[in-house]
Amino acid sequence: MRLLLAVVLALSLTPALAQEQKLTAEQVVSLAITEAIRPGFAQYAETAATLERDVAGLCGGPSEASLDVARTQFKAAVIAWSRVELYRLGPLMVENRYDKILFWPDRKGIALRQVQGVLADADPDAADPAKLGSKSVAMQGLGALEFLLFGTGAEQLNSAEGDFRCRYAHAITMLQAETAAALSAEWNDPAGISKRLLEPSEADPDYRGFREVAEALTGLLAHGTEAIRDQRLLPFLGRDGAAPKPKSALFWRSGMTVPSINANFEGLRALLEKSRIAEATTAENLWVSNSASFEFGNAERAGKVVTDPVEQALADPRQKKALDYLVIVTQSLDTILGENLAAALGLSVGFSSLDGD
Amino acid sequence: MWQRRAFLKAAGVGFAAALLPRRAEALERAELIFASSIQKREGGFGAALVNEAGSVISTVELPDRGHDITFSPTTGQGVVFARQPGTFAVIFDPHGGAQPQTLTSIEGRHFFGHGAFSPDGKLLYATENDFDNARGVIGIYDVAGGYKRIGEFDTFGTGPHEMLLMPDGETFVVANGGIETHPDYGRTELNLDSMDPSIAFVDRRSGKLIGKLRLDGGLHQLSIRHMAFDHKGRVWFGCQFRGPSADRPQLVGYATRDGEIRLIELPDATLGELRNYIGSVAASADGGLIGVSSPEGNTILAIDPDTATVVASLGLENGCGIAPDSVGLVASSGEGALGGLAGSPAPLTTFELNFDNHLRLLKAV
Structure with missing residues (x-):
């Protein structure tokens, strides 16, 4: 009996082992989505949401300490973004999302010019995420946010003097958090990009097989x-x-x-x-x-x-x-x-x- | 009459004219020779002359990846341009008589990979990038002066790609792809949101703009890049789309010097095969067929320019180069394949090298 069981096991294991030696395309795609892409975008969405809260905290209670917290979280968001930004397919490639998150390369320094313009004019639209979202992409990205948090004049963020600058920065973080959440949600949507990649079909213009x-x-x-x-x-x-x-x-x-x-x-x-x-x-x-x-x-x-x-x-x-x-x-x-x-x-x-x- | 002239231009008028009639007739019947930039299997780049039977006739070394090749209508000399953003062009003698000569783009410019000779062979023109100003230019080189650069014209657009001399011998037509690049950022496309592609007709003598045509209807991300003339002298062009990948705009059209520009309607299934990317455009010897290729879609199409319909197609993995033979079209691929379609008798053969994007016919060897 024991011998028979061993034979049965061996028979049932052989094909499985053979399969293990070479993954199918579907397995690879599935692993790419579940093990690399989804966790990456989830992490980015989480850091972007925290950044939004931290910058809101800075605006509500400007101090050296709250500025430090916001700056540290900006760095965490940059790291999380940099891990996923090269996953340039699907949700990241529609609605100008990539450029809105990060306008780069910016050879002519457009972001800097526009941010300085907003600060000089204290343009109230820039502090309103709904209005900012329809303005130039260079004004709403991580580059603009970096200048606000670290660039010339950023030290005023530790006091009420930096109120407008902070509200503009907060508007950017709201847009960023929203986009980051959408990216993560779309990658997790079982009927969305994951399905297209896992079940390619002739009807799909991008992924026919x-x-x-x-x-x-x-x-x-x-x-x-x-x-x-x-x-x-x-x-x-x-x-x-x-x-x-x-x-x-x-x-x-x-x-x-x-x-x-x-x-x-x-x-x-x-x-x-x-x-x-x-x-x-x-x-x-x-x-x-x-x-x-x-x-x-x-x-x-x-x-x-x-x-x-x-x-x-x-x-x-x-x-x-x-x-x-x-x-x-x-x-x-x-x-x-x-x-x-x-x-x-x-x-x-x-x-x-x-x-x- | 112009199409014959164009054909002879490719064949090397000077060389053929110097032959006795019987010899010239023999040449007409002789095997066809094609030229293309190549990647060598062992690594490294070059340009090669090959025949339809699968033999490599000769090769020229290149320091980096080349792109298109143009031939002098009078001397038969070939010029292979670096792929953008390259800074070299190599001049070679297909008959092997002279050592290759390397030309370097001037400071502040690089080549875009295409160019053309004047009808008298005295001047060489090349599409170039004035990259600090995101401005396309046509560099002008004096052949007799050792290819010294003697000036430049505007292309009236950004990111010019292929340029051709019209059958009148007096007008350039330039495909301004509309895409801004700067060598500081390699081949990164810097202005996809604000692209403004066009076809520009430019006077060869004065450099003045004769006319500039744009596609309307929200097609500003449709980069116009490659062209060929049909038997009516119309400029057929092929595009690459830089907008959302799920969109499927039409990619092939024609323009005239009189100001007409339109995209033809390829059926959805055909368009799907092109994957938003036309890699080259070429005409048959009589201009009665226009070939377009999509290396991304592994597809070569032959289009009847009179009816704007597809009359033949060839599935060719990574197929991009197209050139005329005596009756149809011959296509080449990044996997080293070469084969005919649309009446061409050329069998599918494979070379131990990879062909780059463009294939040119050269009949005088």
Whole structure:
């Protein structure tokens, strides 16, 4: 009897084991949503809601302590946002949401100009979220909020003198919290984007089959590392030996430039590893995820070397070297994710289509 | 008559004219040679001349990824432009007679990947980015002066992509894609909310704007990028849509120097296959067919410009380059495939290299 049971168990286990060796596309998509994307957006929604309350608290009781609380929570929201901002598909890509949360790149400094204009005029519309929401996207994003909390004149937020500035900042946080909540809710809606990704169909213009869903997910990874390099690192490091421009860095006023970049890498790494996408390839291609994880580890170590705000970090050879090295890591990840992983999955995230020329 | 001239231009008038009639006739029958930028399988970039039988005839090394290639109508010299935001163009002799020469864009400009020669072969024109001002320009280069840059014209728009010389030999037509980029931010598109794409007709001698055409009806995010002439001299164009991905605007249309511009109505199912992205546009030798490609949708279409209907299609993974052969169209892909459609007898062959977005016919080797 015992022997018979063992045989039955062995028979029933064999197919299951075989399946475990290679995940299906549906399993990968499901893991990506439940283990990386939904938790990421939930965290962002929570930090954005807390930020709204903290800035409301600051406006209601301005003090050095309440200003500190608001600033600390701004940093937490930036980290949570930076982890999910490269998940650029579905809810984030409609209604201008990305630009409303963060207007970047902002080469001409539009956000700064507009925020200074609002402050100079004490434009009451800016303190009304309903009206602010229909104004320029650059006025309602994290860049504008950062200037209000950390930029020139932010010290007046610790007293009644900063009342208008604080109310404008609060209006931004209300809009941000609202968008963050919507993103999280839409990712959790069983009939929404999750269903489209999990049940692709011919009728769906974007996702007609799992192949296109897999291309979209792989594209997020490959485009993500490119965005870190082109939109975050190189604009302030300088290209081709050009002098560094610390004030062209995102979030330099709050000292969050590099923490945000580190969180960008973490978000991509979470998507890669938690979706176990590489396990949808054949066993001989598992090296692809190993080398990607290796490079993400390198990025994490280099990111930790940079402990100063960006201006000082650029002046310190050791930290500057770590920043330059991050560029190299993104290039290596481009190849691993954009070429090797795509090839291992049998996708053509390939040569002529990934460009927009 | 113009279509013949256009065809001869591609074939290298100077070279063919120098041949005896019998020899020229033989050349007419000889195998067709195509040129494309390539990515090498072992890594690295170049431009290659290939034939329909699957052979690589020659290659030129490039320092980085190339884009389109244009040929001098008088000397047959080829120029391959860097893909944007690249700063090099490599001039090569398809007959292998001279060493390649590298041209560098001037400070404050980079290439967009396309260009054209003047009909007399004395000047080379290239679409370029005056990136600090988000202004498109046509760089002008003196061929006899070692391709020295002697000036520039405005394209009257942002983010110009393909430019062609009209069959009259006197008018440029430029596809201003409308997308602002700046090399500080790589290829990041900086103005998707305020894009203003257009087709501009520009006088070749004076640089003056003859006319500028825009698509109306809320299509400001429809980037006009590639073009070819049909047998009536109309400019067919293909677009890429930068708006919400679930929208499916029409992507193919034509414009005339007289000021007409319209999108044709492709059926929904066909449009779905194009994935909001046309990667290249080319005409058949007689201008009686317009080919458009979507590497994102793995689809090549041949359109009859008289009826504005699709007459042939080819499913081609990552297919983007299109060029005419003697009867139909030949398409190439980012996976190294090359094959014919719409009457072309070219069999589907695969090369050990990856073709970039554009394929050009060159008949004189």
